[in-house]
Amino acid sequence: xxxxxxxxxxxxxxxxxxxxxxxxxxxxxxxxxxxxxxxxxxxxxxxxxxxxxxxxxxxxxxxxxxxxxxxxxxxxxxxxxxxxxxxxxxxxxxxxxxxxxxxxxxxxxxxxxxxxxxxxxxxxxxxxxxxxxxxxxxxxxxxxxxxxxxxxxxxxxxxxxxxxxxxxxxxxxxxxxxxxxxxxxxxxxxxxxxxxxxxxxxxxxxxxxxxxxxxxxxxxxxxxxxxxxxxxxxxxxxxxxxxxxxxxxxxxxxxxxxxxxxxxxxxxxxxxxxxxxxxxxxxxxxxxxxxxxxxxxxxxxxxxxxxxxxxxxxxxxxxxxxxxxx
Amino acid sequence: xxxxxxxxxxxxxxxxxxxxxxxxxxxxxxxxxxxxxxxxxxxxxxxxxxxxxxxxxxxxxxxxxxxxxxxxxxxxxxxxxxxxxxxxxxxxxxxxxxxxxxxxxxxxxxxxxxxxxxxxxxxxxxxxxxxxxxxxxxxxxxxxxxxxxxxxxxxxxxxxxxxxxxxxxxxxxxxxxxxxxxxxxxxxxxxxxxxxxxxxxxxxxxxxxxxxxxxxxxxxxxxxxxxxxxxxxxxxxxxxxxxxxxxxxxxxxxxxxxxxxxxxxxxxxxxxxxxxxxxxxxxxxxxxxxxxxxxxxxxxxxxxxxxxxxxxxxxxxxxxxxxxxx
Numbered sequence: 001x002x003x004x005x006x007x008x009x010x011x012x013x014x015x016x017x018x019x020x021x022x023x024x025x026x027x028x029x030x031x032x033x034x035x036x037x038x039x040x041x042x043x044x045x046x047x048x049x050x051x052x053x054x055x056x057x058x059x060x061x062x063x064x065x066x067x068x069x070x071x072x073x074x075x076x077x078x079x080x081x082x083x084x085x086x087x088x089x090x091x092x093x094x095x096x097x098x099x100x101x102x103x104x105x106x107x108x109x110x111x112x113x114x115x116x117x118x119x120x121x122x123x124x125x126x127x128x129x130x131x132x133x134x135x136x137x138x139x140x141x142x143x144x145x146x147x148x149x150x151x152x153x154x155x156x157x158x159x160x161x162x163x164x165x166x167x168x169x170x171x172x173x174x175x176x177x178x179x180x181x182x183x184x185x186x187x188x189x190x191x192x193x194x195x196x197x198x199x200x201x202x203x204x205x206x207x208x209x210x211x212x213x214x215x216x217x218x219x220x221x222x223x224x225x226x227x228x229x230x231x232x233x234x235x236x237x238x239x240x241x242x243x244x245x246x247x248x249x250x251x252x253x254x255x256x257x258x259x260x261x262x263x264x265x266x267x268x269x270x271x272x273x274x275x276x277x278x279x280x281x282x283x284x285x286x287x288x289x290x291x292x293x294x295x296x297x298x299x300x301x302x303x304x305x306x307x308x309x310x311x312x313x314x315x316x317x318x319x320x321x322x323x324x325x326x
Numbered sequence: 327x328x329x330x331x332x333x334x335x336x337x338x339x340x341x342x343x344x345x346x347x348x349x350x351x352x353x354x355x356x357x358x359x360x361x362x363x364x365x366x367x368x369x370x371x372x373x374x375x376x377x378x379x380x381x382x383x384x385x386x387x388x389x390x391x392x393x394x395x396x397x398x399x400x401x402x403x404x405x406x407x408x409x410x411x412x413x414x415x416x417x418x419x420x421x422x423x424x425x426x427x428x429x430x431x432x433x434x435x436x437x438x439x440x441x442x443x444x445x446x447x448x449x450x451x452x453x454x455x456x457x458x459x460x461x462x463x464x465x466x467x468x469x470x471x472x473x474x475x476x477x478x479x480x481x482x483x484x485x486x487x488x489x490x491x492x493x494x495x496x497x498x499x500x501x502x503x504x505x506x507x508x509x510x511x512x513x514x515x516x517x518x519x520x521x522x523x524x525x526x527x528x529x530x531x532x533x534x535x536x537x538x539x540x541x542x543x544x545x546x547x548x549x550x551x552x553x554x555x556x557x558x559x560x561x562x563x564x565x566x567x568x569x570x571x572x573x574x575x576x577x578x579x580x581x582x583x584x585x586x587x588x589x590x591x592x593x594x595x596x597x598x599x600x601x602x603x604x605x606x607x608x609x610x611x612x613x614x615x616x617x618x619x620x621x622x623x624x625x626x627x628x629x630x631x632x633x634x635x636x637x638x639x640x641x642x643x644x645x646x647x648x649x650x651x652x
Contacts, residue, residue: 052585218581240581250576255544255566257592259378264590266583 006093044091051244066091119320128156150177295319332419370417377570392417445646454482476503621645
């Protein structure tokens with residue numbers, strides 16, 4: 001019966017989450033009974049989409065939910081063997097027992113790092129892939145804008161657009177991220193919105209307008225993009241991080257979509273699961289060829305999970321934010 | 327060489343257009359030369375979409391543009407005969423000469439009033455038809471909300487949804503219009519947003535949520551609808567009358583489209599011209615069967631064209647606003 005530590009939400013954040021909104025709880029997890037496995041989480045994921053769930057959706061005073069990658073350490077379940085890697089939604093804890101529901105066995109690619117399966121080659125990358133190609137219906141050579149382009153989703157979206165021969169503008173809020181996007185990812189234009197107001201910077205960076213805006217931000221970024229959308233442009237809306245902490249995010253010029261006949265569509269990765277096989281083949285190839293680069297910020301230990309979440313909201317990560325649990 | 331009177335825009339309105347923004351000019355129109363026709367306009371159309379063009383698009387100190395239905399009174403053009411009815415974009419004037427470009431001969435349906443070709447059976451009705459069925463991808467029996475449901479476009483959209491077996495909620499801002507929607511059009515629920523705040527009224531009127539919101543308003547109506555959209559809901563955005571006079575129209579909860587994976591799409595009627603034949607057959611049948619009812623507000627004489635436009639913005643029309651010119 002291993003000891004496990006887990007993170008509980010104890011107060012609903014007002015605005016930016018704070019350390020006091022979370023607490024670390026030590027608990028005992030039973031051994032696996034018949035039909036069960038005991039899983040030790042190795043890595044857990046921290047994502048912007050977790051923020052709205054802190055306001056509504058995530059129960060208080062229980063272990064929080066979130067994506068994780070674990071290893072089976074005891075098995076009395078016919079479908080799982082000790083040593084199997086399993087993707088699960090039971091992050092924010094070190095150990096758990098399961099009857100196998102909600103666990104997906106992961107066949108890790110030996111030529112790639114394990115953690116890449118939690119971002120570029122996982123749901124994060126798939127969200128970028130399907131959002132851009134399926135929801136955004138991207139055509140080769142189009143004009144593309146990606147916000148939070150150095151983030152886990154944005155960086156993949158921007159690089160897929162480059163692979164498809166597009167002119168790609170990315171925005172970010174830090175000089176080191178802007179440098180990475182320019183020097184390593186080689187975007188056509190990079191905007192640091194903390195240095196230049198997004199509206200003017202985007203106008204300067206998009207002389208041929210925008211066909212597809214991959215939106216992770218909403219608010220002022222979406223307003224700036226709506227001024228630049230070409231006729232029949234598309235805006236896959238993946239995130240609205242501008243509003244996650246404030247609880248609102250005004251858009252004042254949405255009527256622009258009428259004159260340019262623009263489509264906006266909110267989406268989540270499960271909207272296009274039929275593309276998952278294509279995605280895995282394409283992305284594994286791009287990663288091995290170095291066509292998709294990535295950055296990771298990995299904090300160590302479950303006690304740092306709240307810091308990871310808060311840091312993500314403050315933009316203190318580079319690329320995918322993970323917490324190493326074991 | 328007939329005398330013609332025409333309306334010029336002389337100042338760009340701030341907010342609601344005022345009489346002083348327009349002037350009536352008397353002019354002489356030449357007789358038709360070889361290859362030309364002389365047209366006398368019989369009716370002209372006044373539409374909400376004209377408002378943004380007053381701010382940008384419509385030149386000052388020339389005859390304004392707008393949909394009209396005229397009759398050929400002189401012809402030296404092989405394709406037109408005296409007496410032909412011609413749809414044109416040269417409203418706001420009594421006479422004009424043309425080389426035939428931009429004129430569309432109208433074969434008026436003898437079983438229907440002439441004016442119906444300028445709304446329910448014209449581009450107004452087609453905008454409702456394609457917006458609802460093509461852009462909105464309406465399915466039989468869905469939950470539908472239409473704003474400005476007593477208006478020229480809204481009333482057609484609402485009635486097509488009823489024909490398709492949907493549960494239909496309509497909003498309007500006047501008691502007489504609400505009564506018409508309830509008693510004549512027989513919508514399932516009618517909201518008078520001047521009596522009950524739209525947010526609460528829409529929540530009460532849509533116990534099963536909304537699958538398709540046909541948006542003519544934007545602003546607070548769109549915010550209220552975004553709170554009620556069902557998963558994979560669709561919002562054909564036809565107009566944003568809430569913002570036409572103020573120049574902006576905030577939407578504070580657009581991030582809702584992510585969780586419900588909602589699509590918004592701005593459109594104009596020319597986006598689906600391939601459906602025009604289907605539309606004319608369907609709509610002529612529905613009008614003759616009394617399945618689509620309509621209201622008209624017809625002001626008399628070119629001098630009243632500014633009043634018609636201002637009255638439309640103030641909601642003083644019932645149904646389609648027209649000006650009879652001859």
